[in-house]
Amino acid sequence: MSTSMSTTPDTPVTPSVEPAVATRPTAKPRWGIVAVYALGLALALLCLFSTAGGAETGFRLDSANTWLKLPDVTVPARTTVVGLTVVLAVVAAWVASRRGHAPAWLHALGGLAFILAMLVWAAADTDSVVPVVSLLAGALALSVPLIFGAMSGILCERSGVINIAIEGQLLFGAFAAAVVASLAANAWLGLLAAPVAGALVGALLVLFAVVFRVDQIIVGVVLNTLVLGLTGFLFSTILSQEKETWNSRQELPELPIPVLSQIPVIGPVLFNQTILVYLMYVLVALLHVMLFRSTWGLRTRAVGEHPKAADTVGVDVNRLRVQNVLLGGAVAGLGGAFFTIGAGLAFGRDMSAGNGFIALAAMILGRWSPKGAVVAALLFGFTKNLGNVLSSIGSPMPTDLLLMLPYLVTIVAVAGLVGRVRPPAAEGKAYVKGRG
Structure with a gap:
């Protein structure tokens, strides 16, 4: 019986090596988060277009129990909303262009820009100031x-x-x-x-x-x-x-x-x-x-x-x-x-x-x-108190919408920011020793 193939030292067999190809799929941006940023950007633009030119917004940073008394800060409403909207747009574009998860600080920056834009718009040309503390x-x-x-x-x-x-x-x-x-x-x-x-x-x-x-x-x-x-x-x-x-x-x-x-x-x-x-x-x-x-x-x-x-x-x-x-x-x-x-x-x-x-x-x-x-x-508590503060300073937002605000934010956060979550695998399952 003869073998169909033989090798000699002069003709060594070199195994064929396929070029290395990345088999892991390329991560895609999470479109739920992109949709949340698009909604936030649309609301920020709405605030921008409804803010009167020359309006001002005041922020009270002082508290009676601090050793350093800070003066009230007054900002031009429309210019400030423009700047914050630009920041939000840049963050939204960055998140949309990224592959996979964006860092937490980026979301925090975008959320802060949106909240400040809403506060500036809501308190523009009112007799009240925003009490930050x-x-x-x-x-x-x-x-x-x-x-x-x-x-x-x-x-x-x-x-x-x-x-x-x-x-x-x-x-x-x-x-x-x-x-x-x-x-x-x-x-x-x-x-x-x-x-x-x-x-x-x-x-x-x-x-x-x-x-x-x-x-x-x-x-x-x-x-x-x-x-x-x-x-x-x-x-x-x-x-x-x-x-x-x-x-x-x-x-x-x-x-x-x-x-x-x-x-x-x-x-x-x-x-x-x-x-x-x-x-x-x-x-x-x-x-x-x-x-x-x-x-x-x-x-x-x-x-x-x-x-x-x-x-x-x-x-x-x-x-x-x-x-x-x-x-x-x-x-x-x-x-x-x-x-x-x-x-x-x-x-x-x-x-x-x-x-x-x-x-x-x-x-x-x-x-x-x-x-x-x-x-x-903290997100839920902040949005609930934000509704209370906006109501107290005479915000143009309807009262019913202010009451709904924390629940709307929670739904948007769960649907857009969290995505799919996995609970502990044995959650809700009784355990009997010996039966698993």
Whole structure:
């Protein structure tokens, strides 16, 4: 038998080498983001054409609690809107020409140019000035319960448990904080009661979702309805009839941080707050570090992605889920305290007003990351307070549109800026040891 092909040292066989060709497809610009920028540019141009020549806009940067008093700034409205529109157009063109994701600072620059153009247009030739410190401080205040709620959702859903009950946890935390603070005439005791109340709602979620393996979304909706009905009944009976005893106003004091609170503009906004806001700062930083830089965070993410693999290496899946859901409930309850003792208000029926569901949207918008969720919550809080400020300075925008503004911005951000997101793979799936 002879071979059909032979080789000798004089005629070595060299394998044919195909030229290297890039097989990875070329990244394309995300047209949803381009559409958002096109919409923003169209609105900026509309503001430009409707701004009267010679009009001026004033901005108030001063605050009574800073060591450096800044004068009001007045700018020519039309010229300023032209400049900001040009900046927005350049950013939009840059984003459209890029392949793949644009850097975050580029989006921040474009968003800032658009917001400033809207403010300059809205306050042009009015008797009012734009109160910058009040605008930012109010935005932060409206974001606080959203951030606590989003952190609660991250703790639960990173573990594989869907927490639709954030709304109920916020509401029950607000209720417990108000009642305990009223009975004890001490807002600090109310602050301690709020996370306990939120954890109680979390315990019911654990009982039905983890222990009895009931559908987690149904359990969350039922718990929201339960808390709404219970607090509404108690409000209309005991709290309303004996208001001074059960539902008097108690407020946490502001704790200005020396030196930092005296910084112009940002000092009064960030460093002249109650203990709740400072706890929020610590919670966000701690949760981000722990989730991505600790053994607990690795186990939590493993349980949310592949519980059977985590069980194989010795992680007690259901025990970790129970712990994280209880912790998440306590965090949401702490956020609920901001509605009452954090804002110096008595408890009111349904005073959480859907913030739990907005917190869920912020969590998804932030891609289940503490940093991203904070940015999303601040975006919603800012747009909501922006509507309030525009209404107070006599903006030509219709009142109904101002009320819709935060929800419109949230929808546009989710549809255009976020795109497709992927939740933890095991989210909403009960785990039975030995069956996966």
